[in-house]
Amino acid sequence: MRPFREYVLDAIALIEPLELNLIAPAHGPILRHAPRDYVHRYRELATPRLFNEARSEKTLVVFYISAYGNTRRMAESLAAGAESIGGVRVSLYDLECSEAGIFTDLVEEADGLAFGSPTINADAVKPIWDLLSSLTSVNVKGKLGAAFGSYGWSGEAVRLIEDRLRGLKLRVPVEGLRIKLVPDAGELEACRDLGEQLARHLTGRVEHREIDMAALA
Numbered sequence: 776m777r778p779f780r781e782y783v784l785d786a787i788a789l790i791e792p793l794e795l796n797l798i799a800p801a802h803g804p805i806l807r808h809a810p811r812d813y814v815h816r817y818r819e820l821a822t823p824r825l826f827n828e829a830r831s832e833k834t835l836v837v838f839y840i841s842a843y844g845n846t847r848r849m850a851e852s853l854a855a856g857a858e859s860i861g862g863v864r865v866s867l868y869d870l871e872c873s874e875a876g877i878f879t880d881l882v883e884e885a886d887g888l889a890f891g892s893p894t895i896n897a898d899a900v901k902p903i904w905d906l907l908s909s910l911t912s913v914n915v916k917g918k919l920g921a922a923f924g925s926y927g928w929s930g931e932a933v934r935l936i937e938d939r940l941r942g943l944k945l946r947v948p949v950e951g952l953r954i955k956l957v958p959d960a961g962e963l964e965a966c967r968d969l970g971e972q973l974a975r976h977l978t979g980r981v982e983h984r985e986i987d988m989a990a991l992a
């Protein structure tokens with residue numbers, strides 16, 4: 776399925792060479808003043824911003840929602856950590872007041888998706904579920920996924936999001952991060968580290984960790 780914006784760009788390519796006096800859309804007002812400005816604006820809106828010219832960078836989109844700022848602090852540290860690894864571009868989105876539908880193109884073009892939610896009533900919060908539900912119409916198979924969030928006592932949200940991501944066939948190579956209430960400096964460092972690990976997975980520069988078999992036993 777082609778992204779909608781590609782159809783818009785095809786239509787613009789047809790219109791651009793024509794002499795243009797007015798635009799009469801199927802519904803909405805007839806645009807008589809500076810119609811070409813609208814065409815330019817549509818080209819701008821339909822051009823993906825996540826891509827750099829050569830598409831050499833990987834992209835990680837971090838979505839979060841946060842009532843008291845705890846998950847937001849985690850998201851910001853995670854994003855800073857991911858950005859510190861060369862070759863990864865990070866975008867951070869607060870889902871408060873946003874409709875899930877507007878992120879479809881963004882999700883489609885991203886290489887990695889991280890979701891941050893506090894645990895409220897033993898669950899992740901609705902804007903996160905709305906966004907995850909909207910992903911069923913997008914090809915997300917094989918993208919990298921991750922979850923994180925602040926909690927008070929039980930902290931179910933992160934595991935539930937991870938399960939959903941796996942159900943959508945994303946790969947979830949790094950265990951999600953839960954932090955109790957307000958993250959302290961060390962915990963924010965752990966968020967940063969999660970961002971770095973995700974970025975390394977995206978760029979294929981995964982650090983090999985030594986497992987102490989004695990400790991496992």
Ligand SMILES: Cc1cc2nc3c(=O)[nH]c(=O)nc-3n(C[C@H](O)[C@H](O)[C@H](O)COP(=O)(O)O)c2cc1C
Pocket residue numbers: 840841842843844845846847892893894895896897898925926927928929930931955956957
């Ligand atoms: C109405 C309400 C319900 C909550 N329910 C849970 C819960 O079921 N389990 C839990 O671990 N924490 C629960 N919490 C605690 C929040 O997860 C915690 O305050 C968290 O730090 C909020 O993060 P935020 O600042 O990113 O919103 C609840 C908090 C509120 C206000």
